[in-house]
Amino acid sequence: MVFDPMYFLEMIPTIAQALNVTAFLSIVALVFSLLIGAVAAVAEYYKIAVLNPICRVYISIFRGTPLLPQLFFFYFGIAYFSDFVREMSPVTASAIVLSLNMGAYMAENIRGALLSVDGGQIEAAFSFGMSRFQTMTRIIAPQALRVAFPSLFNNFIDLIKGSSISFVVGVVDIMGQAKLEAAITFRFFEVYAAVMLIYWVIITLLGLVQKRIELWCNAAY
Amino acid sequence: MIKVEDLYVEFGATKVLNGVSFEIEQGDVLAIIGPSGTGKSTLLRGMNFLIPPKKGRVTVGDVTVDAERASKKQIKALREQMAMVYQNYNLYKNMTALQNVMEALVTVHHKSKKEAEEISLGLLEKVGMSDRKDFYPSRLSGGQQQRVGIARALAVNPKVILFDEPTSALDPEMVGDILELMKQLAESGMTMIVVTHEMGFAREVATKMIFMDGGVIREAGTPKEFFENPKDQRLKEFMSKIL
Numbered sequence: 001m002v003f004d005p006m007y008f009l010e011m012i013p014t015i016a017q018a019l020n021v022t023a024f025l026s027i028v029a030l031v032f033s034l035l036i037g038a039v040a041a042v043a044e045y046y047k048i049a050v051l052n053p054i055c056r057v058y059i060s061i062f063r064g065t066p067l068l069p070q071l072f073f074f075y076f077g078i079a080y081f082s083d084f085v086r087e088m089s090p091v092t093a094s095a096i097v098l099s100l101n102m103g104a105y106m107a108e109n110i111r112g113a114l115l116s117v118d119g120g121q122i123e124a125a126f127s128f129g130m131s132r133f134q135t136m137t138r139i140i141a142p143q144a145l146r147v148a149f150p151s152l153f154n155n156f157i158d159l160i161k162g163s164s165i166s167f168v169v170g171v172v173d174i175m176g177q178a179k180l181e182a183a184i185t186f187r188f189f190e191v192y193a194a195v196m197l198i199y200w201v202i203i204t205l206l207g208l209v210q211k212r213i214e215l216w217c218n219a220a221y
Numbered sequence: 222m223i224k225v226e227d228l229y230v231e232f233g234a235t236k237v238l239n240g241v242s243f244e245i246e247q248g249d250v251l252a253i254i255g256p257s258g259t260g261k262s263t264l265l266r267g268m269n270f271l272i273p274p275k276k277g278r279v280t281v282g283d284v285t286v287d288a289e290r291a292s293k294k295q296i297k298a299l300r301e302q303m304a305m306v307y308q309n310y311n312l313y314k315n316m317t318a319l320q321n322v323m324e325a326l327v328t329v330h331h332k333s334k335k336e337a338e339e340i341s342l343g344l345l346e347k348v349g350m351s352d353r354k355d356f357y358p359s360r361l362s363g364g365q366q367q368r369v370g371i372a373r374a375l376a377v378n379p380k381v382i383l384f385d386e387p388t389s390a391l392d393p394e395m396v397g398d399i400l401e402l403m404k405q406l407a408e409s410g411m412t413m414i415v416v417t418h419e420m421g422f423a424r425e426v427a428t429k430m431i432f433m434d435g436g437v438i439r440e441a442g443t444p445k446e447f448f449e450n451p452k453d454q455r456l457k458e459f460m461s462k463i464l
Binding site: 139 | 266269271297304311312314315316324325329357359
């Protein structure tokens, strides 16, 4: 068996057909992991009763275990007890697990960025009678965002790559599509080279975007 | 008009304030002096509950808050009566000078943006910062930042302004400017509580003085009494070192 360049080239658009699934998973998980991360980070920053300990346990579990067992546990393990999970589509289940997984990492990055904002300003805001919510949204968060941006963008890139694992529960994203093609032709080399190339191009392009935005972030106030 | 009664502040096992009481009237300028680490800054922060006191009561105007029964609402009402100017200016770094001054007017005092802007522009003019109203704090010198800090404090029309060593972080040549500005405020009738090491300022501008040591007030009196006839032994030592 020799490398078949024609087949390789043919595979690129074939696999790319499933890009919409990869994009859907990545973007939905990005939105929800940002939300989860922000809530968990603020809960710890303000030491919010009840919510903070819950978030700490959540972060510890999701950062302390690999993504694959998390996905299996949720999709197969919890499905054993829950009709809701059993009837869930693989894409939804993957999006939920990816969100929870990345939310834990984002929480830590956002928390670090919040702590980097100089405390004197926060004291000043409180002394004028501003609420914790106002202080967070108007003073702390805008400054923390610029600090957190590079690491959150890296989290997003990890999310795109991590979404490839969802093929194990039957999601036909670009990885899933590649797997299907390979199962027909057994041309593993061409198929997996093609899928890697697609990931690589996407992430390199995003890297260029990231550079641009980081320039803006560094041009701080 | 402003009354602090029997204020206690503790950080864990460390007792920082051990029952501080004083009272000042409208238009008074109270200078708080004393060695470092004796609770002067903590006293200011206890007064507006940035550091919640263990015990005691704070009255500003018609708002009285008892530390042992302080609700969020009461603390907010108290804070709305006061403003604070900091040693490190503590301007909001993501906002321009003008936005800094407007912020509490809009978010706490519910003024319209337009009205807040008018008030703020007037105050920036008053402190001599109109030409830099659109500068972010990172592009202002220490003295300029402190002018904005003072305008920000004035904006909320407070019953009293708390100054926490407002000139200690400034370049020597800027100190005089800020003290002059504060003197003008005092002359215009603003009630002020000033933690300071600037004895010249205290002597000239203060109407009352407090000497703190070890978390208590060792002596209270007029500048005349403090500078001409201090009674407390620690105050005598302190004055002889500093003058």
